Amino acid sequence: MESFVIEGGHRLSGTITPSGNKNAALPLLAAALLTSGRLILRNVPDIGDVQIKLALLEQLGVRVDQVAPHVYALTAAAIPAVDPDVAMARRIRTSPLLAGPLLARRGHVTLPRPGGDVIGRRRLDTHFLALRALGAAVEVTPTSYILSADGLRGADIFLDEMSVTGTEQAVLAAVLAEGHTTIGNAASEPHVQDLCRCLSQMGAQIAGIGTNLLEIEGVPSLGGADFTIGPDFMEVGSLIGLAAVTGSELRLAGARPRDHRMSRIAFGRLGVTWRDEGDDIVVPGGQELVVNHDLHGAIPKIDSAPWPGFNPDLISTALVVATQSRGTVLIHEKMFESRLFFADRLIGMGAKIVLCDPHRAVVVGPSQLYGEPEGLPSPDIRAGMALLTAALCAKGRSVIFNIGQIDRGYERIDERLAALGARIERAR
Structure with missing residues (x-):
């Protein structure tokens, strides 16, 4: 050791x-699942959590090309009907952020309980309350979360806490949901702003970036983008x-x-x-x-x-x-x-x-x-x-x-x- x-x-x-901001890179990597286009991310930090997330994406069918130091091109042309690898998903905290994109893209996913730092209870309730509001069915078992949706639909969501990853989850799911979504009590950290700005470059319609009230108009599909992480x-x-x-x-x-x-x-x-x-x-x-x-x-x-x-x-x-x-x-x-x-x-x-x-x-x-x-x-x-x-x-x-x-x-x-x-x- x-x-x-x-x-x-x-x-x-x-x-x-x-x-580059770790807490921006991890949700942005998950965003690659939302489009069949080519997403280029620059200033990606070369750290353990990022490497695990990249391996998870490859396992889910995403083509990952490192085109330069700290620069990755990701293409999710097709998403096979496989769930994220349990062992890898349990090694990082942000594996639940795969839920929103996979629900939006293919309608189902099973995720294990995540890993990450042991700094006390880190609740995921906000994630699943938001996904349920958008139309997802969520089954919680002692070891996993089973989610499915026959199409996501916009909703008026007020988050029960100002959770960063909970906000990101709601945004990732809502950008392809049918209709209008309002996310109140939203987190607004710089990394949340980076995620919203990148999604906007991909064609998402997001208003209120940097505030605690996000307004999202769902679009049928997203395209590629070239985005530099802060x-x-x-x-x-x-x-x-x-x-x-x-x-x-x-x-x-x-x-x-x-x-x-x-x-x-x-x-x-x-x-x-x-x-x-x-x-x-x-x-x-x-x-x-x-x-x-x-x-x-x-x-x-x-x-x-x-x-x-x-x-x-x-x-x-x-x-x-x-x-x-x-x-x-x-x-x-x-x-x-x-x-x-x-x-x-x-x-x-x-x-x-x-x-x-x-x-x-x-x-x-x-x-x-x-x-x-x-x-x-x-x-x-x-x-x-x-x-x-x-x-x-x-x-x-x-x-x-x-x-x-x-x-x-x-x-x-x-x-x-x-x-x-x-x-x-x-x-x-």
């Missing part, structure tokens, strides 16, 4: 270009935190700063600053991180929320940054009850953290972190990247195991950070 061996305490410098929002946030705690000056090229206005507010509570230069974000080196108190000296809170709130996938990085910021702050992860459980690893490295309950942690900083040569297991994608960040600012040597989790979301992160001066090696 591979691991990262890290020598902490060294500053990084230089320019790094964020990979920068990975989560990777940009992770790199901002990494630069801050290591005192590094980094330029994040093409980072789309307007997507990070709430991140600026949240990280700003920990004293992190950066400047926007065109489409780049530049994090200055040697920042003195000090917690900015609320009015009357009250302890501030960093909490997760649906877009445009602070993204829950960046809570793990914020926790690490808080350990290096002078003062006290409350970290509140509202959505997933196991996201903060990696805090005990940071405590073992020297962090002053009180885990109040599964959703809240009080952090008192700054703390000198010390390396963990005996090894830190990466529990999920974001906690793994957070532990990598902690190891890079710690004193001494650390080993991180189970790095396949990190590879699922961060493309060749060891090579790219080493190019900036990080002391990191992949051990086999």
